[in-house]
Amino acid sequence: MSDADRIVEFGYEAGQLKRLPRAGWLFAGVQHPETVAAHSFRVGVLAFAIAVQEGANPDRAATLGLFHDVPEARTGDIPYVGKRYLDVRMTPEAVAAEQVRHLPAPLAAHITAVVAEHEAAKDLDHTPEARCSRDADKLELVLQAREYQAAGVAKMDRFIETMRDAVVTDTGKLLLDSALRIAPSQWWEAFGHPTTHPTT
Numbered sequence: 001m002s003d004a005d006r007i008v009e010f011g012y013e014a015g016q017l018k019r020l021p022r023a024g025w026l027f028a029g030v031q032h033p034e035t036v037a038a039h040s041f042r043v044g045v046l047a048f049a050i051a052v053q054e055g056a057n058p059d060r061a062a063t064l065g066l067f068h069d070v071p072e073a074r075t076g077d078i079p080y081v082g083k084r085y086l087d088v089r090m091t092p093e094a095v096a097a098e099q100v101r102h103l104p105a106p107l108a109a110h111i112t113a114v115v116a117e118h119e120a121a122k123d124l125d126h127t128p129e130a131r132c133s134r135d136a137d138k139l140e141l142v143l144q145a146r147e148y149q150a151a152g153v154a155k156m157d158r159f160i161e162t163m164r165d166a167v168v169t170d171t172g173k174l175l176l177d178s179a180l181r182i183a184p185s186q187w188w189e190a191f192g193h194p195t196t197h198p199t200t
Contacts, residue, residue, distance in 0.1 A: 024079035028155040046136035053171040056128035064133035071095035135172035
């Protein structure tokens with residue numbers, strides 16, 4: 001197979017994330033939860049924003065957020081309830097290394113590096129971009145939980161509360177406070193009030 005063939009194969013594999021639901025929401029009664037790909041998109045956007053505010057490299061942070069869950073195309077999204085019963089020997093970094101082993105070497109190296117960098121934010125030895133991406137991952141969960149709350153799903157408080165201590169950047173903490181205060185619909189409801197959001 002050519003390099004182009006291998007990259008297309010990887011693209012198809014990454015596309016699995018568009019169909020893979022975020023499993024933890026099922027326990028809270030969300031009937032049609034967001035996909036891993038939808039989650040990763042907003043993580044990338046938030047990571048970019050946090051990095052700009054924190055003085056980190058926004059392009060790098062967004063890339064970490066975009067790729068951080070690519071290994072789940074093979075492992076699935078395992079919620080914390082499930083992880084308790086699994087003997088998981090392969091780290092996300094190891095899964096990513098297997099996913100990209102047939103890709104052109106420079107591309108494979110870039111992908112494994114960004115997954116490893118995001119995962120390193122769990123430890124003390126991490127980059128500012130990894131910290132921004134990790135915070136974005138937690139904040140995205142809060143935004144999604146607030147959106148599910150607004151749609152009438154009741155069991156969201158636990159998801160939100162577990163994220164309070166997980167966010168570490170100054171910007172992330174400010175965003176968390178805002179997310180808990182601002183209704184998910186506020187951005188579009190404001191269009192009904194021209195004095196709030198003038199169009200010119």
